[in-house]
Amino acid sequence: MEQPINSLGFAKSPADTRVVVAMSGGVDSSVVAAKLHEEGYDVVGVTLQLYDHGAALAKKGACCAGRDIHDARRVAEEMGFPHYVLDYENKFQEAVIDEFADSYLAGATPVPCIRCNERVKFKDLLETARDLDADCMATGHYIQRMVGDSGPELHSAGDPTKDQSYFLFSTTKEQLDYLRFPLGHHTSKEQTRALAAKYGLSVADKPDSQDICFVPNGNYAAVIEKLRPGAAEPGDIVDVDGNVLGQHRGVIHYTIGQRRGLGIGGLADPLYVVRLDVDKKHVIVGSKDLLATRKVPLREINWLGDDGLLAGGERTIAVKVRSTKPPIDAILRPISDTEAEVELLVAEEGVSPGQACVFYDPDGTRVLGGGWIWRGY
Structure with a gap:
């Protein structure tokens, strides 16, 4: 039996x-x-x-x-x-x-x-x-x-x-x-x-x-300073045109989308961190609309679908670009077995290199894989 x-x-x-x-x-x-x-x-x-x-x-x-x-x-x-x-x-x-x-x-x-x-x-x-x-x-x-x-x-x-x-x-x-x-x-x-x-x-x-x-x-910055002593070098806070608006105490203290704690008050409109330039030690700030992103480049993709990533070609999926938000509609365009571009049908704010973009079946609960966001356009 x-x-x-x-x-x-x-x-x-x-x-x-x-x-x-x-x-x-x-x-x-x-x-x-x-x-x-x-x-x-x-x-x-x-x-x-x-x-x-x-x-x-x-x-x-x-x-x-x-x-x-x-x-x-x-x-x-x-x-x-x-x-x-x-x-x-x-x-x-x-x-x-x-x-x-x-x-x-x-x-x-x-x-x-x-x-x-x-x-x-x-x-x-x-x-x-x-x-x-x-x-x-x-x-x-x-x-x-x-x-x-x-x-x-x-x-x-x-x-x-x-x-x-x-x-x-x-x-x-x-x-x-x-x-x-x-x-x-x-x-x-x-x-x-x-x-x-x-x-x-x-x-x-x-x-x-x-x-x-x-x-x-x-407190991420405190951990980084302990792991990499001297890493928090000061630099300039600049706008998207390169105008210096203030100084910062280290790029590691800032994240994309941050508004509070910039120390550049007195301006007419609120400013957000829109980009970090480590080489120049610049924290680049701008208006909220500059945070909106539709195209998301990915690498190190792990694909869990039934067919291969490239075999399926361009397809409609749902994605999460941060853990705390529900999946949103997107188009997946494979470039290689481990690289792709995701186009969000509705722009998302604060998409940041180093974060993950996770793929879902748009009609169900299945996780189709995901990849790492590696740079912004």
């Missing part, structure tokens, strides 16, 4: 299915581990130490800081499954933090959480899960994995307010075959917290982390 498919998609009993759960110490991944353990799976919890959580860069309550490692270990003890802490500090420094600092110094606005998923969690940690003879790796991300006619597909979460697809666009088809996201179908975070309470988890009421794990209180 053929063994029925279990909830993780394997034709064997949960007890014979080993799953490594990436545990950050927060409520989401803790619930995933507890839920799978209760269902009878052979659960192994793994938490990454990504940096020295006693150092000045760390922040109490941030992802993977010392408190979170303690919380993840405590959940594993409460539920009765093994838990390991892996020192990925050097990998994280090389693959995420160094690029974050260099990107900021180059005038970009990087998204280190995507690089962490791409280069550490879904690469090195995933390989560790395979070394542990796990059948799959599960995380607490709010995104859905569905099996279509051509294999596993990535879809946005059931709860649009918690959807994390923007941060997972670079997940490859091979990785997606191995990954599981048990919370992706949940329609609210309250459902997750209710499960945490049901399982009696000590983290049931733990607040969500809002900041990048190694950036205390969202």
